[in-house]
Amino acid sequence: MLRPVSTPFSSLVVVRLGRTxxxxxxxxxxxxxxxxxxxxxxxxxxxxxxxxxxxxxxxxLPIVHAEADFRAPVRCGDSLRVSLAITSCTKRSFSVVCDFQLLDGTPVASTRIVHAGAAASGSGSADLPESLLQALGALA
Amino acid sequence: MLRPVSTPFSSLVVVRLGRTxxxxxxxxxxxxxxxxxxxxxxxxxxxxxxxxxxxxxxxxLPIVHAEADFRAPVRCGDSLRVSLAITSCTKRSFSVVCDFQLLDGTPVASTRIVHAGAAASGSGSADLPESLLQALGALA
Amino acid sequence: MLRPVSTPFSSLVVVRLGRTxxxxxxxxxxxxxxxxxxxxxxxxxxxxxxxxxxxxxxxxLPIVHAEADFRAPVRCGDSLRVSLAITSCTKRSFSVVCDFQLLDGTPVASTRIVHAGAAASGSGSADLPESLLQALGALA
Amino acid sequence: MLRPVSTPFSSLVVVRLGRTxxxxxxxxxxxxxxxxxxxxxxxxxxxxxxxxxxxxxxxxLPIVHAEADFRAPVRCGDSLRVSLAITSCTKRSFSVVCDFQLLDGTPVASTRIVHAGAAASGSGSADLPESLLQALGALA
Incomplete structure (x- = not known):
């Protein structure tokens, strides 16, 4: 297990009609x-x-697992604060966890997506590139 | 816990360009x-x-949880056999489990989607309609 | 024919993996x-x-016509400047025209989407609401 | 201009929730x-x-133009008959025209998508492969 990121990332998204x-x-x-x-x-x-x-x-970096939990309805035009953290980073996989909140702080959903390193040929696993580990905050 | 469905359902889908x-x-x-x-x-x-x-x-019937596991790559034009079963049916929720296989039987993915009954007003839970329980195979 | 908007709107979008x-x-x-x-x-x-x-x-405001022309390939991670203008605004319909450019100015695509006013009941046409005409810049 | 296809193709699709x-x-x-x-x-x-x-x-075979006209609303669960024809086939481009009808024959939409042959390198146009022209019905 490498170092978890210390500084979570966040972004603002607006749910548009095509997503409803x-x-x-x-x-x-x-x-x-x-x-x-x-x-x-x-x-x-x-x-x-x-x-x-x-x-x-x-x-x-294929996705090997993805999951989502839903707590409250989200409608067209809703603005959402998305907080992202990298968790469980190893040499060969990492998880991306996101929490979604309305702007008043109401939690509406959370997701977890697990990526694994895979050989360019498509078969067999592979170590994650160092440039990626650096970006994920897993290297000192 | 009501009766699980005894006869799984299956369907054939083809993965088109827009899904890749x-x-x-x-x-x-x-x-x-x-x-x-x-x-x-x-x-x-x-x-x-x-x-x-x-x-x-x-x-x-809002979805309260969804998850997917991926085992092998799927490409444009691949035909997939999808086997569906209803599991864990109660008066207020049920799970839909799907297994995806290539036509040669290679398992490529599985999914689980959990639905819960909710009041028409949008707030509060509700019993699943009897017509739905019947369709899900949960009633004798 | 009402007044065309005089001040085009523009926005920056990034093409993410799911759109490729x-x-x-x-x-x-x-x-x-x-x-x-x-x-x-x-x-x-x-x-x-x-x-x-x-x-x-x-x-x-159902869409009655949509079209797109493509001039150059757009790839995952590309940032695009989208310039929007409202054209051909009448009491019962309007067109939204967008031009897409890479950040170096290369034109990659243009679109035109025509909306018409329709009765809430779903059948029959209707005048566009004044609040919308105001927003579209079609009123003085 | 090559020979237009003489036998249109048709298919049945059902509009699912995710498309609404x-x-x-x-x-x-x-x-x-x-x-x-x-x-x-x-x-x-x-x-x-x-x-x-x-x-x-x-x-x-990049798409260089796409357009759609909409005549009537389509809802979740609606079955649509889609009739496809290849039109305007030349050595370097062809159009795919589709008409969408409800099962009672009500026309709901039509589309036209224009493809052009492009070099594998991505720049410059190219003749359509003979195997494709054969499939399109443009060769005797």
Missing amino acids: DSAGVWYFTEALDLAHEVFEEFLSSSGAPLHLFLAPGSVR | DSAGVWYFTEALDLAHEVFEEFLSSSGAPLHLFLAPGSVR | DSAGVWYFTEALDLAHEVFEEFLSSSGAPLHLFLAPGSVR | DSAGVWYFTEALDLAHEVFEEFLSSSGAPLHLFLAPGSVR
Whole structure:
């Protein structure tokens, strides 16, 4: 287990019409999609944008597990504060945890997404690149 | 705890370009989206289509938890056999479990989505409608 | 024909992984989805957020036509400047035109989305609400 | 101009919750997404599945224009008959036209998507592969 990040990252998102469904709330997969968007924003701000890990020959970062809990409805136009933390970082995997709150502090959802390092060839696991560990805050 | 369904439901889906991402595989939220589509297909085939529970005044079925595990990459054009089962059905909630396999039997992903009954007003929990319990196979 | 808006609106968006496909570029519908998101941002900034027109009893604003032209590939992580203008505003319809450029000025796409006023009941056309015309800049 | 296809292709789709929005109808980009899904189904049935044109070194088929017209609302659970035809096929581009109808024949939407051949390198246009022209019905 490497060092957990000490400074959580946060971002503001607004739930737009295309993320809602005819039950009148955000469609459930959108919490996970927004969590991934905030993770990409975090990576960019940390100097290791995701597209580096999409290049041919790069170690890949497939998602091996994702989950979301929902506590209160979210509607079109709602602004959400998303707080992101990297947890459980090892040499070969890490978890991205996000908490979603309305601007009045009401918790509405939380997500956890687990990435693992995979060989560029697509088969077999691989150590996470040092540039990524640095960005995740797992290196001193 | 009511009776679990005895006859699992299954469906065939093909992963289309719009569900993939530039890592060359399906985007992770699509497993959950496809699981929900197969659940809707199951409900229709059981005589209780989802749109009945979107009507004004109906008990709502919000998702309170969703999770997915990924075992192997899925690419554009892959056909997947999705096997659905209703588990853990109580008077106020139920889980929809889906297993995804390539046509050669390779398991690629599994999902679990938990729905709870909620009052039409949007606040407070509610008993699941009898027509739904019937469709879920939870009534004799 | 009412007055066209004189001050175009612009916004910055970043194309995230979930909007790309396994051809390595953004999936074509995402240009239209992002255009609608920027339109929603414009409406909020103009004091008439879209959710006002989703409320029961409100005049609806269904889309009757949408189109997009693509000039250059857009990839995961690309930042885009989106310039929005309201054109062709009448009492019963208006067009939202967006131009997408990379930050170096390269034009990559343009979209046009036409909305029409519709009765709350869902059948028949309706005059656009004055609050909307004001927000669109079509009133003096 | 090559030969237009003589035998239109058709498919049945059901609009699921994830394609709807909180206005209670399908989100407008979903008509184009469904049209592309039916096009992929057509290509597979014609022996030239889309993933062949995603392989490294293959001529690419980027979309250069897309448009949709909407005539009537479509709701969660609606079944739609989608009729596809290939029009305007030249050596370097072709159009895919889809008409969407409810099962009672009510026309609800139509789409047109224009693809162009592009060099594998990503820059410059290219002739469409003969296998594709064959699949499109443009060769005798």
